[in-house]
Amino acid sequence: xxxxxxxxxxxxxxxxxxxxxxxxxxxxxxxxxxxxxxxxxxxxxxxxxxxxxxxxxxxxxxxxxxxxxxxxxxxxxxxxxxxxxxxxxxxxxxxxxxxxxxxxxxxxxxxxxxxxxxxxxxxxxxxxxxxxxxxxxxxxxxxxxxxxxxxxxxxxxxxxxxxxxxxxxxxxxxxxxxxxxxxxxxxxxxxxxxxxxxxxxxxxxxxxxxxxxxxxxxxxxxxxxxxxxxxxxxxxxxxxxxxxxxxxxxxxxxxxxxxxxxxxxxxxxxxxxxxxxx
Numbered sequence: 001x002x003x004x005x006x007x008x009x010x011x012x013x014x015x016x017x018x019x020x021x022x023x024x025x026x027x028x029x030x031x032x033x034x035x036x037x038x039x040x041x042x043x044x045x046x047x048x049x050x051x052x053x054x055x056x057x058x059x060x061x062x063x064x065x066x067x068x069x070x071x072x073x074x075x076x077x078x079x080x081x082x083x084x085x086x087x088x089x090x091x092x093x094x095x096x097x098x099x100x101x102x103x104x105x106x107x108x109x110x111x112x113x114x115x116x117x118x119x120x121x122x123x124x125x126x127x128x129x130x131x132x133x134x135x136x137x138x139x140x141x142x143x144x145x146x147x148x149x150x151x152x153x154x155x156x157x158x159x160x161x162x163x164x165x166x167x168x169x170x171x172x173x174x175x176x177x178x179x180x181x182x183x184x185x186x187x188x189x190x191x192x193x194x195x196x197x198x199x200x201x202x203x204x205x206x207x208x209x210x211x212x213x214x215x216x217x218x219x220x221x222x223x224x225x226x227x228x229x230x231x232x233x234x235x236x237x238x239x240x241x242x243x244x245x246x247x248x249x250x251x252x253x254x255x256x257x258x259x260x261x262x263x264x265x266x267x268x269x270x271x272x273x274x275x276x277x278x
Contacts, residue, residue: 007072008267016043021071024115030083030103033090037080037104039115040071047112049121050076051274052104056128056153058182059085061258063127063150069267075274076117080104084184091185094194097129098202101137105144121146123274128227128257129153135236136202139210146277148217148270151224151257154232158192159199208239215247216240217273219259219266226257249273 005013012021026037042048051070055062059081067077082100084092105122112119123146126134131152138144161169173188180186200206218240220233227233229252240248251269253259259266 007074008069008264008271010072012043012072019043019045026078026080026107028080028104028107030100031090031096033083033088035080035083035088035100035104036086037078039076039078040067041115042071042074042076044074045116047116047118048074048076049123049274049277050078050108050115050117051123051125052101052108053077053079054101054124054126054130054133055079055081056126056130057176058179061127063125065263066267066270069271070274073271073274076115078104078108084186086182092180092183092191093185094191095198097133098136098140101133102141105137105141121277123148123277125150125270127151132202135204135211135216138214139202139204139207142210144214146215147211148219148273149236150219150266151221151227151259152218152232152236153227154205154235155195155199155203156205156235157231159196159203162193162196204236205239208243208245211240212243212245213247214245215249215277216245217249217251217270219251219253219269221255221257221259222252223255224257 021043022041024039026039028035028037053063053067062079070077081088083090083096108117108122109119124134124137124144125148127150131149132155134147135149138147173192176188218237220229237250253262253265255262
């Protein structure tokens with residue numbers, strides 16, 4: 001009996017000589033600025049469902065291990081750097097995160113034939129601030145049907161800090177400034193102020209009804225001291241549940257913010273969820 005191929009822990013059993021897996025660089029325009037990116041192309045002719053991975057702040061963790069497993073499972077995976085991050089043009093700003101995500105989504109839809117993409121099945125998966133950005137992009141764009149947020153930020157948790165807890169506001173701004181070396185034009189206080197100003201447009205809690213019919217995966221970490229479950233994961237979860245989001249999937253792993261210990265378990269959750277998307 002032939003063993004079942006598991007793309008999460010094993011290489012492809014054969015190479016498709018006519019259409020092998022490959023990687024291509026991407027340069028995508030967003031509001032006049034060039035974004036740097038790549039796309040991992042899955043093996044096999046025909047159209048493939050595609051994941052856009054959104055990195056967190058400032059972007060050290062890119063989840064390339066998960067991206068490679070997703071590709072082995074038959075999906076393309078695109079990864080990019082927002083404006084003002086990691087060599088992409090422009091300045092890093094909260095509103096730019098959402099705008100850039102939408103620009104990449106539209107680029108892949110518009111160039112679906114060139115990259116062998118199924119334009120009806122493009123999924124956003126974001127980690128940390130990328131998770132918040134993925135959900136915010138879906139709020140803005142109804143054609144985004146599939147979103148996963150991994151240890152995702154709840155923007156509302158920091159939106160009122162400046163008014164309600166100035167000490168915490170200053171501390172968080174200083175922390176963000178200390179981590180911002182790969183970013184251009186970043187200022188922690190300005191970024192948090194922008195977050196507060198854009199709160200009603202981008203945060204899940206006032207917009208949960210808009211997401212109620214999307215297929216959403218939320219994964220949190222029990223040991224996450226960066227984005228604690230109580231302030232970030234659970235408010236988003238409960239807001240969606242209150243709107244009877246029937247396509248919502250929810251998991252908690254006994255892990256830290258970047259899921260350092262359970263990468264295989266996290267990958268299994270994601271690949272299983274992707275395979276069940278309709």
